[in-house]
Amino acid sequence: MPNLSKYRYRVVDVFTENPLQGNPLAVFTDARGMDTALMQKIALELNLSETTFVFPANRKDCAVNVRIFTPRYEMQFAGHPTIGTSFVLLDDGIVPKDTTQFMLEEKVGPIPIRVDTGVQPLIWLKTPPITFEALAERAVCAKALGLELNDLFDIPPQLVTAGNPTFFIAVKNKEAVDLAWMDLSGVKAIKGNYANPVCIFVFAPTPTGAYSRMFAQEYGIIEDPATGSSTGPLAAYMMRHRLVPSASGTRFISEQGVKMGRRSLLHVLIVGEQGSEAIEVGGHVAPLVEATMTLPSTT
Numbered sequence: 001m002p003n004l005s006k007y008r009y010r011v012v013d014v015f016t017e018n019p020l021q022g023n024p025l026a027v028f029t030d031a032r033g034m035d036t037a038l039m040q041k042i043a044l045e046l047n048l049s050e051t052t053f054v055f056p057a058n059r060k061d062c063a064v065n066v067r068i069f070t071p072r073y074e075m076q077f078a079g080h081p082t083i084g085t086s087f088v089l090l091d092d093g094i095v096p097k098d099t100t101q102f103m104l105e106e107k108v109g110p111i112p113i114r115v116d117t118g119v120q121p122l123i124w125l126k127t128p129p130i131t132f133e134a135l136a137e138r139a140v141c142a143k144a145l146g147l148e149l150n151d152l153f154d155i156p157p158q159l160v161t162a163g164n165p166t167f168f169i170a171v172k173n174k175e176a177v178d179l180a181w182m183d184l185s186g187v188k189a190i191k192g193n194y195a196n197p198v199c200i201f202v203f204a205p206t207p208t209g210a211y212s213r214m215f216a217q218e219y220g221i222i223e224d225p226a227t228g229s230s231t232g233p234l235a236a237y238m239m240r241h242r243l244v245p246s247a248s249g250t251r252f253i254s255e256q257g258v259k260m261g262r263r264s265l266l267h268v269l270i271v272g273e274q275g276s277e278a279i280e281v282g283g284h285v286a287p288l289v290e291a292t293m294t295l296p297s298t299t
Contacts, residue, residue, distance in 0.1 A: 003296070003297035004294050004295065004296060004297060005033060005294070005295050005296070005297040006292050006293070006294050007028055007030070007031065007034070007292065007293045007294075007295065008028070008029055008030065008290070008291070008292050009026050009027060009028045009029065009290075009291055009292070009293060010026070010027050010029065010088050010092075010287065010288075010289060010290050010291075011024055011025065011026050011027075011048075011288045011289035011291070012024070012025055012027065012084045012087060012088060012285050012286060012287050012288055013025075013285065013286040013288055014080040014081075014083050014084040014087075014226060014228075014264075014283055014285050015080060015083070015225075015226040015228070015256075015264035015265055015266050015283035015284065015285075016263065016264055016265065016283075016284060016285075016286055017120050017284045017286055018286055019286045019287075019288050020288075021257075021262055021263050021264070021286070022080075022225060022226055022257070022262060022263070022264045022283075022285075022286065023049055023080045023084075023224065023225040023226035023227075023257065023262065023264055024048050024049070024225075024288070025048060025049070025050055025051070025052065025080055025081055025084035025085070026046050026048055026051040026052070027051075027052050027054065027081075027084060027085050027088045028042075028051070028052065028053045028054060028293075029054050029088060029089075029092060029094065030054060031053035031054055031055055031067070032055060032056070034053060036074070038295075039051075039053050039067060039069055039074075040069055040074070042069075042293070043069035043070060043071055044071045044072070044220075047071055048071075049070065049080070049221050049224050049225070050068050050069060050070055050075065050078055050080065050081045051068075051069050051081075052066050052067065052068050052069075052081045052084070052085045053066070053067045053069070054066055054085065054089070054094070055067070057105050058105060059103075059105050059110060061103055061110060062102075062103045062104060062105035062110050063089065063094075063095050063102045063103065063104060064089065064094065064095075064104060064105065065104075065105040065106075066081070066082070066085050066104050066105065066106050067106075067107070068081045068082075068106065068107075070216075070219040070220055070221060071219075071220035071221070072218075072219055072220035073197065073219055073220075074107070075107070075163075075164065075229075076106070076107040076108040076163040076164070077106050077107065077108035077111070077128060077162065077163030077164055077229050078164060078227075078228065078229045079125060079226075079227060079228015079229040079230070079231060079232075079266075079281055080226050080227070080228045080283070082104060082106070082111055082113070082125045082228065082229075083123050083125060083228055083281075083282070083283050083285060084285055085104065086102075086104065086113050086115075086123050086125075087121070087123055087285035087287075090115070090121070091287065098117075099115065100114065100115045100117065101113065101114050101115070107163075108128050108162075108163040109128065111125055111126065111128070112125070112126040113125055113126075114126075114280070116282075120284050120285075120286075121284070121285075122267065122282050122283070122284055123282060123283065123284075123285065124267075124269070124280045124281065124282035125228065125280065125281055125282070126278060126279075126280055127162045127231075127232025127233070127278070127279045127280065127281060128162045128163050128232075129162065130160060130161070130162045130232060130233050130236045130279070131160070131161055131162075132158060132159075132160050132236075132237075132240070133158070133159040133160070133161065133165070133194075134158070134159040134191075134192070134194055135156045135157065135158050135159075136156070136157040136158065136159070136167055136169075136190050136191075136192070137157075138152050138154075138156065138157060140189055140190060141157045141167075141169045141190055143189070144182050144185075144186030144187070144189045144190050144200075145169070145180040145181065145182055145186065145200075145202060146179065146180065146181050146182070147171065147176055147179060147180060151171050151172060151176040151179075152169065152170065152171050152172070152176075153170040153171065153172060153241075155170055155241045157169040157170075157190070158237065159191075159194065159198065160233035160234075160236060160237050161233060162229060162232050162233050163229060164199060164227075164229035164230060165194070165196055165197070165198045165199070166198060166199040166200070166201050166214075166227075166229075166230040166233055166234075167190055167191065167198055167199070167200050167201065168201050168203070168230075168233070168234060168237045169200070169201065169202045169203075170203060170204070170205070170237075170238075170241070170243065171202060171203070171204050172204060173204050174204050174206070174211045176202075176204060177202055177203065177204050177211055177212070177213055177259075178213075178258075178259050180202045180213060182200060182215050182217075183217065184217040184218070186200075187200055187215065187217050187218055197216075197218035197219055198216075198218065199214050199215070199216045199219070199224070199227065199230055200214065200215045200216070201213075201214045201227065201230050201234060202214075202215075203234065203254070205238065205243045205244070206255070208252060208253050208255075209244065209252030209253040209254055209255070209268065210234065210238065210243075210244075210252070210253075210254045210255070211254075211255050211256075211258070212227075212234070212254050212255065212256040213256065213257075213259060214227045214230060214256065223259075223260055224256075224257075225256060225257030225260060225262035225264050226256050226257055226262075226264030226266055226283070227256065227266075228266060228281050228283065231254050231266045231268060231281045232268075232279040232280075232281050234254060234268075235252075235268045235270065235279045236279060239270070245270075246270060247270065248270055248271060249269075249270065249271075250269070250270040251267065251268065251269050251270075252268050253265050253266065253267055253268065254266040254268065264283075265283065265284075266281060266282075266283055267281065267282040267283060268280070268281055268282075269282065
């Protein structure tokens with residue numbers, strides 16, 4: 001009879017106050033003893049957008065070290081796993097429940113977390129530094145998404161990243177967002193010669209912010225209900241093209257996942273003056289499952 005190891009994990013829905021909405025996340029609260037290959041196999045087995053694994057921090061200024069996996073790849077940074085893991089750490093008392101500020105250690109570096117306390121806390125992350133990179137052709141993007149060229153705004157689609165490279169494509173209305181669809185060949189057409197896996201983020205400006213969808217076939221994700229790592233870059237892209245104000249204190253919401261029946265609300269806060277903006281992304285979390293995974297011991 002082989003020795004068995006038991007690993008406790010929780011499943012939470014992120015960027016929603018309602019179970020079975022938002023973006024589901026599995027969090028293994030003590031992953032000591034797991035190696036990279038095992039974590040990747042578990043993420044594939046659970047087949048959620050992301051699964052996180054919590055380890056003791058390597059940095060004294062961070063509460064824990066968090067590793068993030070899609071079904072196919074380990075991520076440098078991702079938003080809904082950061083928000084959801086923070087909720088679990090607080091809810092389980094791994095981080096004291098009355099803590100309002102702490103940091104998580106991720107591959108991209110330390111991520112500051114801020115908590116607006118309440119019956120259902122609103123948890124904020126500070127987006128890592130954002131860079132604007134490759135441009136894409138509007139006509140290529142329209143064709144890849146199954147849209148007409150005049151469905152798109154006359155602004156260049158662009159790769160913007162805070163650790164999760166994402167092409168942003170602005171369209172004129174919600175109807176165009178809902179019509180959009182793409183396969184892996186469409187992703188490759190948009191990214192061109194760009195070597196790394198990318199996300200394709202389609203959005204329409206709205207009076208409250210943005211109405212959004214995100215496709216990530218290269219990560220094993222056909223469509224993502226909520227993409228926190230792309231929402232800070234979304235805000236930066238929208239500010240650059242004057243689709244939202246850039247003044248400090250500006251707040252808006254990206255509504256994502258509606259078409260797939262997983263409505264998510266991603267809160268955005270602009271902090272700092274123009275040219276030195278910091279972007280915070282926040283969301284609620286709904287707890288759903290507590291479980292144990294039993295595996296043959298590697299020791």
